Amino acid sequence: MPLSIRSLTKHVNMAACKTENGSERKLEFFLKVPFPSEREATIALQSLSPDPEPRKGGITKNLDLSGQTLSVRWTADEARILRVSVSSFLDHLSLVMETMDAFGPPVSQ
Amino acid sequence: MPVVIGFEGSANKIGVGIIRDGEVLSNPRRTYITPPGQGFLPGETAKHHRGVILTVLQEALDEAGLKAADIDCVAYTKGPGMGAPLVTVAIVARTVAQLWGKPLLGVNHCIGHIEMGRLITNAQNPTVLYVSGGNTQVIAYSERRYRIFGETIDIAVGNCLDRLARVIKISNDPSPGYNIEQMAKKGNKYIELPYTVKGMDVSFSGILSYIEETLFAMLVEITERAMAHCGSQEVLIVGGVGCNLRLQEMMGVMCKERGARLFATDERFCIDNGVMIAQAGWEMFRSGHVTELSDSWITQRYRTDEVEVTWRD
Numbered sequence: 511m512p513l514s515i516r517s518l519t520k521h522v523n524m525a526a527c528k529t530e531n532g533s534e535r536k537l538e539f540f541l542k543v544p545f546p547s548e549r550e551a552t553i554a555l556q557s558l559s560p561d562p563e564p565r566k567g568g569i570t571k572n573l574d575l576s577g578q579t580l581s582v583r584w585t586a587d588e589a590r591i592l593r594v595s596v597s598s599f600l601d602h603l604s605l606v607m608e609t610m611d612a613f614g615p616p617v618s619q
Numbered sequence: 620m621p622v623v624i625g626f627e628g629s630a631n632k633i634g635v636g637i638i639r640d641g642e643v644l645s646n647p648r649r650t651y652i653t654p655p656g657q658g659f660l661p662g663e664t665a666k667h668h669r670g671v672i673l674t675v676l677q678e679a680l681d682e683a684g685l686k687a688a689d690i691d692c693v694a695y696t697k698g699p700g701m702g703a704p705l706v707t708v709a710i711v712a713r714t715v716a717q718l719w720g721k722p723l724l725g726v727n728h729c730i731g732h733i734e735m736g737r738l739i740t741n742a743q744n745p746t747v748l749y750v751s752g753g754n755t756q757v758i759a760y761s762e763r764r765y766r767i768f769g770e771t772i773d774i775a776v777g778n779c780l781d782r783l784a785r786v787i788k789i790s791n792d793p794s795p796g797y798n799i800e801q802m803a804k805k806g807n808k809y810i811e812l813p814y815t816v817k818g819m820d821v822s823f824s825g826i827l828s829y830i831e832e833t834l835f836a837m838l839v840e841i842t843e844r845a846m847a848h849c850g851s852q853e854v855l856i857v858g859g860v861g862c863n864l865r866l867q868e869m870m871g872v873m874c875k876e877r878g879a880r881l882f883a884t885d886e887r888f889c890i891d892n893g894v895m896i897a898q899a900g901w902e903m904f905r906s907g908h909v910t911e912l913s914d915s916w917i918t919q920r921y922r923t924d925e926v927e928v929t930w931r932d
Contacts, residue, residue, distance in 0.1 A: 553717040554714075556713060559913075560709075560913060560914070561709065561917055602710055605711065606710060609714040612677070616717065616718050617688075617719060
């Protein structure tokens with residue numbers, strides 16, 4: 511079944527809220543992306559995790575895998591910084607999915 | 620007979636190339652061209668590459684007449700270059716490497732140029748002048764490293780020419796440097812301007828009214844100095860600015876005076892392209908290099924002499 515960013519947004523949970531983190535108030539953003547198989551979720555994780563965030567300070571991003579679901583958690587000091595990072599990530603995620611559509615499915619291991 | 624596919628997109632060119640034992644099977648490329656007076660910015664460049672990379676990848680496979688199963692290794696540019704475009708290309712390379720179950724190889728962009736130049740010209744052990752929009756280095760191979768003998772202490776010579784083109788609003792199609800060269804051919808007035816060579820190095824910033832003669836003469840001087848140090852009888856010019864025939868001519872004059880040979884490649888291979896990454900990847904793959912996914916991060920700074928060149932004696 512081909513993946514597309516449109517069909518996945520139905521299943522994607524996004525939440526942005528301010529929470530207390532010690533003495534600082536940081537913004538948090540959660541993203542959950544289901545994949546058709548654990549293998550494809552793993553491929554996405556390994557393609558999207560190696561590069562460092564271009565902006566050194568003011569933002570953290572953590573990727574995690576749970577079965578077929580890739581989850582991403584951001585914390586940021588400012589909404590502007592958060593927007594740039596999330597937007598960038600969604601572009602890259604989209605690219606991974608298009609690549610999987612065009613050149614997948616993964617070969618059997 | 621390993622077959623290596625290479626992905627390159629560190630500046631405004633996006634290319635995917637396939638090589639098999641020194642034979643170029645395909646090397647399609649697209650260039651992001653901005654309107655006159657405008658340079659290319661990382662975000663827009665990355666967006667351009669995202670839009671075409673999968674098409675170019677399919678083209679590379681189709682032109683080579685190959686399927687994914689025929690590829691033995693996926694090479695991509697680890698750096699140096701612009702961050703956003705580098706990430707875009709690395710992401711696709713990592714994804715297809717995993718989809719196809721093939722090993723991944725992160726390649727130094729400058730070494731890609733060098734290895735392609737060596738393959739195409741068959742120069743044995745040349746002093747290398749690497750000149751492009753992003754890089755200006757004089758390089759000689761010694762004991763498993765491409766040693767940087769001299770370089771720009773500020774901006775690359777191609778960057779200087781690109782900025783000149785921007786100021787006087789020369790078209791960026793097919794490249795600003797090409798259009799400067801065509802205009803310079805029709806010129807006949809030489810204006811003496813400051814000539815900045817500092818030992819092995821050069822400086823280009825702040826003096827953006829330089830014309831070709833002065834810039835290129837400076838490069839010829841530092842190349843000659845490196846040749847004298849190494850006792851070298853060969854010069855290889857690589858990088859986009861290497862397409863410039865006047866540079867080749869001036870270097871040729873110096874080489875003739877020294878009884879040395881000059882090597883250069885044409886625009887297919889001087890200008891950034893995918894198969895040069897595949898070729899460097901091929902050399903690296905054969906000598907046992909592989910890049911683990913967790914180590915496959917891209918980097919905007921990546922010096923030519925950071926890589927251990929295990930494939931040469």
